[in-house]
Amino acid sequence: MPEKTDARDRLLVAAQALYAERGVAATTPRDVLARSAVGQGSLYHHFPTKRDLARAAVGRTVQEQLGTAKAELLGDATARERIGAYLLRDRDAVAGCRVGRLTSDPLVMSEDDLHRLVEGYFTDLITLVCDVLQEAGLSPDRARERATTIVAVVQGGYVLARATGDPDVMRSAVRGLFALLEEEKE
Amino acid sequence: MPEKTDARDRLLVAAQALYAERGVAATTPRDVLARSAVGQGSLYHHFPTKRDLARAAVGRTVQEQLGTAKAELLGDATARERIGAYLLRDRDAVAGCRVGRLTSDPLVMSEDDLHRLVEGYFTDLITLVCDVLQEAGLSPDRARERATTIVAVVQGGYVLARATGDPDVMRSAVRGLFALLEEEKE
DNA sequence: GTCTATAGAAAGATAGAC
DNA sequence: GTCTATCTTTCTATAGAC
Numbered sequence: 430m431p432e433k434t435d436a437r438d439r440l441l442v443a444a445q446a447l448y449a450e451r452g453v454a455a456t457t458p459r460d461v462l463a464r465s466a467v468g469q470g471s472l473y474h475h476f477p478t479k480r481d482l483a484r485a486a487v488g489r490t491v492q493e494q495l496g497t498a499k500a501e502l503l504g505d506a507t508a509r510e511r512i513g514a515y516l517l518r519d520r521d522a523v524a525g526c527r528v529g530r531l532t533s534d535p536l537v538m539s540e541d542d543l544h545r546l547v548e549g550y551f552t553d554l555i556t557l558v559c560d561v562l563q564e565a566g567l568s569p570d571r572a573r574e575r576a577t578t579i580v581a582v583v584q585g586g587y588v589l590a591r592a593t594g595d596p597d598v599m600r601s602a603v604r605g606l607f608a609l610l611e612e613e614k615e
Numbered sequence: 616m617p618e619k620t621d622a623r624d625r626l627l628v629a630a631q632a633l634y635a636e637r638g639v640a641a642t643t644p645r646d647v648l649a650r651s652a653v654g655q656g657s658l659y660h661h662f663p664t665k666r667d668l669a670r671a672a673v674g675r676t677v678q679e680q681l682g683t684a685k686a687e688l689l690g691d692a693t694a695r696e697r698i699g700a701y702l703l704r705d706r707d708a709v710a711g712c713r714v715g716r717l718t719s720d721p722l723v724m725s726e727d728d729l730h731r732l733v734e735g736y737f738t739d740l741i742t743l744v745c746d747v748l749q750e751a752g753l754s755p756d757r758a759r760e761r762a763t764t765i766v767a768v769v770q771g772g773y774v775l776a777r778a779t780g781d782p783d784v785m786r787s788a789v790r791g792l793f794a795l796l797e798e799e800k801e
Numbered sequence: 802g803t804c805t806a807t808a809g810a811a812a813g814a815t816a817g818a819c
Numbered sequence: 820g821t822c823t824a825t826c827t828t829t830c831t832a833t834a835g836a837c
Contacts, residue, residue: 436820436821451721452719452721454640454641455640455641455721457811457812457813458812458813458814459811459812459813467821468820468821468822468823469821469822469823470820470821470822470823471820471821471822473813473814473815474820474821475820477814478813478814479812479813479814525718525719526774529774529778530718530719531719532711532716532719532774532777532778533638533711533716533717533718533719533720533777534719535637535638535641538777547778548778548779548780550778551775551778551779552779555775573787574787574790574791574794575791577772577775577784577787577788577791578768578787578788578789578790578791578792578795579791580771580775580788581767581768581770581771581772581774581775581788582764582767582768582771582792583771584767584770584771584774584775585766585767585768585769585770585771585772585774586763586767586771588712588715588718588767588770588771588774589737589741589763589766589767589770591718591719591724592715592718592733592734592736592737593734593737593738594734598763601759601760601763601764602763602764602766602767603764604760604764605760605761605763605764605765606764606768606792606795608760609764609792609795609796609799610795612799613795613798613799622802622803643829643830643831644830644831644832645829645830645831653803654802654803654804654805655803655804655805656802656803656804656805657802657803657804659831659832659833660802660803661802663832664831664832665830665831665832802837803836803837804835804836804837805834805835805836805837806833806834806835806836807832807833807834808831808832808833808834809830809831809832809833810829810830810831810832811828811829811830811831812827812828812829812830813826813827813828813829814825814826814827814828815824815825815826815827816823816824816825816826817822817823817824817825818821818822818823818824819820819821819822819823
């Protein structure tokens with residue numbers, strides 16, 4: 430596929446950005462057209478319905494975010510370092526989590542295929558963290574519980590950073606947990 | 616104010632319930648009318664714009680949620696027990712946090728007065744938890760960091776429970792944190 | 802304070818030419 | 820594959836009677 434798939438790609442990139450800003454339900458086809466500078470005919474040619482566009486764009490975002498997490502969690506550093514890398518990553522916290530925010534999106538939650546993309550993201554992410562913790566010697570049960578706590582503190586950090594408009598709140602949230610994890614190891 | 620303020624109250628209750636289900640932006644005046652069984656004329660008499668209704672209903676929800684948290688965090692139990700009561704409270708996790716979900720609501724985030732209600736909720740909540748932790752002997756800085764972590768894990772628990780449709784994910788998230796807090800005290 | 806009717810704008814999508 | 824024009828429905832709000 431040469432340069433001609435360009436419009437489709439521009440539409441997806443625009444949709445992803447808009448979903449990150451206002452969510453899927455609140456993003457209109459017109460918004461996507463304006464941001465992508467693509468014509469209306471092209472939009473409905475590539476994506477017959479709003480839902481088709483959402484499925485493609487959200488699927489892409491999920492893959493991208495999962496890729497970032499994998500880079501941190503599957504490296505060859507120690508288990509402890511990899512958890513630290515994930516937890517303490519520099520995030521645009523006030524912007525919110527591109528995937529996590531979709532759990533409050535009425536369109537995503539009402540369409541099964543969209544909901545499943547979000548569910549898959551978090552089950553995969555928790556499993557990734559869980560595997561690292563088992564490597565570090567935790568039992569499967571404790572590893573799963575702790576992995577859930579780790580992913581939750583990041584998601585909650587996003588919520589609090591957005592609510593307060595303050596990126597430091599995310600830093601406090603993840604550092605507070607990291608400190609507890611480190612203490613335990615001493 | 617006798618029984619005549621009834622319509623206004625029914626509108627608020629209906630709006631609060633709908634906001635919890637789909638958010639503010641996605642809730643139409645018609646939705647509120649249908650659920651409250653109040654007439655259209657009454658709605659616009661009591662709340663001239665959608666935003667007026669949102670301000671009143673969100674303000675009420677914030678007060679209610681804060682009241683619940685205060686009941687747990689300001690009791691006469693030990694600091695440790697009060698933190699446990701807040702953290703391990705039985706929540707309808709799959710339904711999500713009525714306030715936290717608003718951080719992804721485009722209408723709430725774009726209207727300053729609505730945003731401020733959400734911000735106030737979380738700053739108050741973190742401060743409440745922070746005070747309990749200081750009572751327990753933590754320095755102001757460590758108390759604030761840890762309070763942020765505690766509130767974040769709860770908010771993240773909601774996000775993960777909604778994403779997966781599984782209430783046990785919330786339980787894992789908060790128990791994982793509680794276990795770390797208890798370990799430290801031994 | 803509540804009712805019915807309706808306005809004006811934006812939403813999501815389709816039609817048919819090129 | 821892309822364009823312009825248009826259709827239908829829904830949204831938020833207003834008008835004016837009771």
